[in-house]
Amino acid sequence: MMDFLCQSLHYKNNFLTNFERKLLSSSSSAASLSGFLPDSIHVNKKEYRPSIRAVMAPPQPQRPPSTTGLVKQAMTMTEKILARASERSNLDTGENVWVNVDILMTHDVCGPGTIGIFKREFGENAKVWDREKIVIIPDHYIFTNDELANRNVDILRDFSVEQNIKYFYDINDRSNFRANPDYKGVCHIALAQEGHCRPGEVLLGTDSHTCNAGAFGQFATGIGNTDAGFVMGTGKVLLKVPPTLRFVMDGEMPDYLLAKDLILQIIGEITVAGATYKSMEFTGSTVESLSMEERMTLCNMVIEAGGKNGVVPADQTTFNYLEGKTSAKFEPVYSDEKAKFLHEYKFDTSKLEPVVAKPHSPDNRALARECKDVKIDRVYIGSCTGGKTEDFLAAAKIFLASGKKVKVPTFLVPATQKVWMDLYGLPVPGSGGKTCSQIFEEAGCDTPASPNCGACLGGPRDTYARMNEAKVCVSTTNRNFPGRMGNKEAQIYLASPFTAAASALTGYVTDPREFLR
């Protein structure tokens, strides 16, 4: 019996009373133990039940493999951004995933349609998913008398007031853009300048050139009204993970070459459908040497190759640009060394020459010097692709080097209010303190116009610099399909700001080296 007691006591380490401990520690002679048995001695009779720890385990959520993140798979930058945004540890290309959106941008052309769809699907009184993550930027058809265009801006305003949208860059007084303190201008440049583009995030816009923001090392792509209406209500979008094409550009960038020449070179290489459903990653020492605005030009035309998005890894240049523009925390990501790329293209930038895209396709590449017999009728410098501060500084450099007047009407449309102010405020290096606007005036260009998308896409008939006749234009814009800038028979040569300025001075398509040597 004592044996049994000892055995049962043995399992009760936590439940031993002092009496039991004394029992065990005392000598086990039968004589001494028998002394405890009589009833006169009070024995602490505790009933020992088997300890119940649990009757069932709490339900565990289905634990997918490698959720701890310890099992890693080499991923490209785009895959990493999408993996983080979809809360997955790794993704396969071609997979459809639900992605959390950080910023949704819309403008006056697609905004009203998006709002209509949002209200229809989520209800007239529905609220947007996050009033701080939607950025509404009127920019396309602003300075015209077109009733519908102006009505569209009113629709944006009503919606922004109703939903208390934080970032609505409104314009009320169309006769003087400077009287509108909130108005910015071209949406993609405004997004960058206002600090909405941050590395590692997901930015969607109802415009094909939203890929412009990929220059900041984020996933940025264009979507339609229907997708945007859905994002407005839920903050999520279904995306297919694209494989990545890698473009490695090394070598010292010659002083007559700009990022526009690089991207035209690439599009000419892979054609307008060469990057369909794919991501384009730009790396290499040349890319690292580019400024943020040049990187934006590079990523801006990714859509012209059919690409889903473009990315440039974030580095000190990016962080310096963002300083003072945003206080939000961001976490950049970078492609793994062993990540799989669909194709890799290598360029030696030092050997490249200025190129143009001849009518009527952005991949109709030709060397600028080979088109020197093409007589032109006008030059257009503007748009998100070629209307930023550095683009105008480049054009001013050519005019300064030449000292002569332009031979054809030269239209200048700064992308945003900030760019416009830079034209009138920033001194051009090597000019003895002159501003861009002064140099442009001396060269006989048109006065810089109000900042907006302008004639890049034609627009209402009274749009400034719209091509209403079958003429030939050299333009720093992004597309030259028939009718892009208005007239169907008009011919558009896409070029860098250097080439555009050089062509304005001669009246023919001209290689900028004519003025830069």
Next chain:
Amino acid sequence: MASKAVQPPPCAFSFSSSPIHRLSPPSARPPLLCYSWPSSSLSRRCNHTLSLTLCAASSSSSSALEGGKASEKVFHGECFVLDDNIDTDQIIPAEYLTLVHSNPEEYAKLGSPALLGLPSRYPRFVAPGQPLSRYAIIIAGANFGCGSSSEHAFVALGASGVKAVVVESYARIFFKNLVATGEIYPLESAEGWLCKECKTKDLVTVEMEKERGLLTDHTTGKEYKLKQIGDAGPVIEAGGSLHTLARPQLDKVERARKPPSIREHACVAGFVHFNLLALAALRR
């Protein structure tokens, strides 16, 4: 021009003159082209009961029956042939982008400028003054719909009466938007370059069956295989992927992703405690 009643354009495929407002909810849509799609698991999930019946079909090749269970979708009419790389500005010139197509009146106005941006060597797609085109089917080359992400381009085609587009390949955003809105049937050719073989105004029949798609050119007498429309078919039929499929699927994804809430934990803890007490009582 405005006072004259709109006549249906001469075409073997007859339909009423009221434009379909594709973007309105299925129940509100006036039935125009009517057919039934077999109830797939997809449409059951959608809880979608749109069943349409073919009206005034004079063409003998249409096989959809009134309220019946036809398993194929057939379009018949004159085709309009386009080259490669037709961008959105050629499909609808940018000056018409001010129209907001979620508004039914402005949707109807998008029909007449459809394909107005094409170079002059192409015939006019929509006759001047008409809201609808005589051509029911578009045949195009590669990278159709490249350019803008705005939906005006294919909405204009849909508003002008186009039923199906058969191409070599689509541009990405264009195709995604097409399936999201359910505006037109997107088809791809499986063999040959149809845009080189067929000519504008050829009479063609497009059949989209489950297993195979076929385009028959009655003018030349040739047949061409099409890639099967696959999952996109029922999605277009249901009115677009986003709002009929996206939200139910999103809810499912959210439920799977969410860890058990505090409330759930409390219920479990309560259950465990109850069990302990029950066992204690039993022992006594």
